[in-house]
Amino acid sequence: MAKDKKQIRIALRNCGFINPENIDEYIARDGYQALGKALEMTPEEVIDEIKKSGLRGRGGGGFPTGLKWELTRKVEAEQKYVVCNADEGDPGAFMDRSILEGDPHTVLEAMAINGYCTGASKGLIYIRAEYPLAIERLKIAIGQAREYGLLGDKIFGKDFSFDIELRYGAGAFVCGEETALIHSMEGLRGEPTVKPPFPSESGYKGAPTNVNNVETYANIPVILLKGSGWFASIGTEKSKGTKVFALAGKVNNVGLIEVPMGTTLREVIFDIGGGIKSGKKFKAVQTGGPSGGCLTEKHLDIPIDYDNLIASGSMMGSGGMIVMDEDDCMVSVAKFYLDFTVEESCGKCAPCRLGNKRLYEILDTITQGKGTEDDLFKLRNLGNVIKDTSLCGLGQTSPNPVLSTMENFYDEYLAHVKDHKCPAGQCKALMSYIINPDACVGCTLCARVCPVDAISGEKKMPHVIDQSICIKCGACFEKCKFGAIFIE
Amino acid sequence: MADIKLPANKVQELREVCAKFNHDKGELINVLHAAQGIFGYLPAEVQEIVAEELNVSVAHVYGVVTFYSFFTMLPKGKHPISICMGTACYVRGAEKVLDEFKRHLNIKVGETTPDGDFSISCLRCVGACGLAPVVTVGEKVYGRVAPEDVKGILAEYR
Ligand SMILES: Cc1cc2nc3c(=O)[nH]c(=O)nc-3n(C[C@H](O)[C@H](O)[C@H](O)COP(=O)(O)O)c2cc1C
Ligand code: SF4
Ligand code: SF4
Ligand code: SF4
Ligand code: FES
Numbered sequence: 001m002a003k004d005k006k007q008i009r010i011a012l013r014n015c016g017f018i019n020p021e022n023i024d025e026y027i028a029r030d031g032y033q034a035l036g037k038a039l040e041m042t043p044e045e046v047i048d049e050i051k052k053s054g055l056r057g058r059g060g061g062g063f064p065t066g067l068k069w070e071l072t073r074k075v076e077a078e079q080k081y082v083v084c085n086a087d088e089g090d091p092g093a094f095m096d097r098s099i100l101e102g103d104p105h106t107v108l109e110a111m112a113i114n115g116y117c118t119g120a121s122k123g124l125i126y127i128r129a130e131y132p133l134a135i136e137r138l139k140i141a142i143g144q145a146r147e148y149g150l151l152g153d154k155i156f157g158k159d160f161s162f163d164i165e166l167r168y169g170a171g172a173f174v175c176g177e178e179t180a181l182i183h184s185m186e187g188l189r190g191e192p193t194v195k196p197p198f199p200s201e202s203g204y205k206g207a208p209t210n211v212n213n214v215e216t217y218a219n220i221p222v223i224l225l226k227g228s229g230w231f232a233s234i235g236t237e238k239s240k241g242t243k244v245f246a247l248a249g250k251v252n253n254v255g256l257i258e259v260p261m262g263t264t265l266r267e268v269i270f271d272i273g274g275g276i277k278s279g280k281k282f283k284a285v286q287t288g289g290p291s292g293g294c295l296t297e298k299h300l301d302i303p304i305d306y307d308n309l310i311a312s313g314s315m316m317g318s319g320g321m322i323v324m325d326e327d328d329c330m331v332s333v334a335k336f337y338l339d340f341t342v343e344e345s346c347g348k349c350a351p352c353r354l355g356n357k358r359l360y361e362i363l364d365t366i367t368q369g370k371g372t373e374d375d376l377f378k379l380r381n382l383g384n385v386i387k388d389t390s391l392c393g394l395g396q397t398s399p400n401p402v403l404s405t406m407e408n409f410y411d412e413y414l415a416h417v418k419d420h421k422c423p424a425g426q427c428k429a430l431m432s433y434i435i436n437p438d439a440c441v442g443c444t445l446c447a448r449v450c451p452v453d454a455i456s457g458e459k460k461m462p463h464v465i466d467q468s469i470c471i472k473c474g475a476c477f478e479k480c481k482f483g484a485i486f487i488e
Numbered sequence: 489m490a491d492i493k494l495p496a497n498k499v500q501e502l503r504e505v506c507a508k509f510n511h512d513k514g515e516l517i518n519v520l521h522a523a524q525g526i527f528g529y530l531p532a533e534v535q536e537i538v539a540e541e542l543n544v545s546v547a548h549v550y551g552v553v554t555f556y557s558f559f560t561m562l563p564k565g566k567h568p569i570s571i572c573m574g575t576a577c578y579v580r581g582a583e584k585v586l587d588e589f590k591r592h593l594n595i596k597v598g599e600t601t602p603d604g605d606f607s608i609s610c611l612r613c614v615g616a617c618g619l620a621p622v623v624t625v626g627e628k629v630y631g632r633v634a635p636e637d638v639k640g641i642l643a644e645y646r
Binding site: 088089090091092093094097098129130131167168169170171172173184186187188189190205246248249250254255286289320322324328333336337340346 | 514516557573577579580613617620
């Protein structure tokens with residue numbers, strides 16, 4: 001049960017334990033007690049608790065949550081807004097979705113507490129349209145909370161009113177960035193704008209707006225009930241509490257995990273994740289999604305927290321954690337992320353719009369076997385320029401997958417450009433299917449399955465593949481019963 | 489411009505949706521979600537109606553429609569196939585599955601078969617990464633799809 005020993009459930013405390021469509025079950029597990037408690041305190045006292053807990057934003061940036069609330073509180077305005085960022089754009093991550101589907105009330109409760117602290121009477125949840133079940137459950141939860149008087153006017157009989165509405169995303173990664181998210185909620189194209197002004201000064205419809213991530217909110221009620229001291233006792237010096245990760249890729253146990261900050265990658269991948277699938281060799285782990293990087297063997301014993309991950313050339317991100325084995329080509333992985341970035345760049349600023357496209361093209365050339373050492377130099381140079389000159393977080397981090405794989409797997413890049421070989425055997429253009437004449441019995445099967453007639457040979461005589469015709473589909477390789485075809 | 493004749497009852501439904509949102513241009517994205525629900529896609533004619541109802545330019549509506557990948561200006565097939573190209577699915581071989589669908593249907597991503605039965609699109613993570621690689625056909629979700637399974641999946645809809 002190593003799996004349970006290393007995990008602590010705070011954000012996921014109710015997921016799987018309650019019926020998310022029944023508010024009574026949430027209440028039975030201390031639900032809405034934190035809101036009641038908060039309303040007995042002054043907003044300043046509540047904010048102080050959050051500050052002392054050391055909670056930092058789980059949406060990627062790691063900004064201190066209590067400080068953000070305080071900033072929004074201090075701005076004078078008639079109307080303020082509290083926003084929940086449920087856009088979860090990192091492909092390969094599903095932490096927020098699980099919280100919204102498994103425990104929607106915790107987010108509503110925390111948003112109400114946030115409203116009380118910042119002086120906002122209205123909450124908005126910006127959620128991806130791709131999450132229909134989460135949307136349904138949120139609608140049910142909001143309805144029930146209103147019925148119980150936990151949302152609406154004069155909550156708990158106090159002079160505090162708060163209500164929540166949903167807003168839908170429409171499939172644009174950049175809308176997870178808070179300024180873009182706000183524009184999208186206003187019905188516009190989701191293009192980021194320069195900060196400052198920060199949303200806490202001027203956000204939705206120009207009003208002070210406090211944006212927090214789903215998982216950040218899920219920690220709030222527990223902190224108020226169990227105390228900031230308890231929360232701050234978990235984790236590392238500068239990263240408190242737990243982090244939820246979506247463990248995926250080539251590990252035996254895939255799924256959501258919640259571990260204290262400071263747990264090592266080795267514990268996550270080998271103890272909780274049960275090691276690499278099919279007995280293959282561990283090669284890399286990707287954290288931080290399209291903004292993050294690939295970490296390797298030498299990083300396995302680093303305690304996971306915001307600062308350590310950045311120092312290692314990756315980042316926490318929202319919690320995607322993809323494990324890769326010896327069959328994964330790091331150049332192709334970098335290319336995969338760049339393809340994503342190119343598609344998701346909003347196009348507003350040139351370094352990101354054009355620079356990432358160039359990065360992608362260079363990587364493509366390399367995987368085609370046409371790259372040179374000079375290309376590696378260009379990748380690094382251009383990557384750094386994009387980081388330094390892009391307007392928003394998307395462009396400022398988009399070269400990370402390339403730069404980190406170059407840092408940690410330079411040999412693999414060199415193999416592609418110097419020897420024109422792909423060590424992992426992933427880059428089609430760099431491999432050849434070859435028939436070993438000593439093993440081939442001339443059964444003709446391969447020639448019959450080849451879709452482009454690249455294989456010739458007399459019956460009962462060794463066959464040969466014409467490399468200029470072969471499209472490397474692998475059909476012959478799979479069909480040969482004599483193991484006569486090999487990949488080089 | 490009216491190339492396509494939109495069914496009158498659906499147009500009526502769309503106008504009612506716009507009224508329900510108080511013709512508020514801030515609700516444009518919600519209106520477009522509803523419109524795509526009604527028509528299945530957002531051809532120019534639909535965008536013109538939305539622009540008129542919300543009192544914004546057609547160019548503005550078009551700018552928003554093309555910005556968001558969830559909105560489509562082309563009709564999808566009767567059985568829209570979506571292959572997840574999120575990272576978890578990618579490292580578990582989604583690309584090979586996609587290639588198989590393309591090969592069997594002889595269309596590219598974003599296209600529809602000539603008989604209108606199937607279309608292929610790519611998604612970025614449907615949040616079922618534990619089941620990677622994931623494919624959806626209409627509302628149905630297929631997990632752990634291998635290239636060999638593609639033929640069987642298509643056969644279910646033929
Ligand atoms: C390109 C980009 C994408 C982002 N996507 C998300 C996202 O999907 N979910 C999220 O909560 N934050 C995302 N963020 C971070 C938000 O801008 C913002 O910092 C966060 O929602 C603040 O909440 P927190 O302080 O609770 O983390 C993204 C940032 C960038 C630059
Ligand atoms: S960095 Fe990229 S996504 Fe961000 S504003 Fe510039 S073009 Fe848009
Ligand atoms: S299938 Fe194998 S044994 Fe038969 S002809 Fe081809 S390579 Fe030779
Ligand atoms: S890999 Fe495919 S194209 Fe190449 S020889 Fe074999 S069957 Fe023919
Ligand atoms: S990456 Fe495919 S479901 Fe998440």
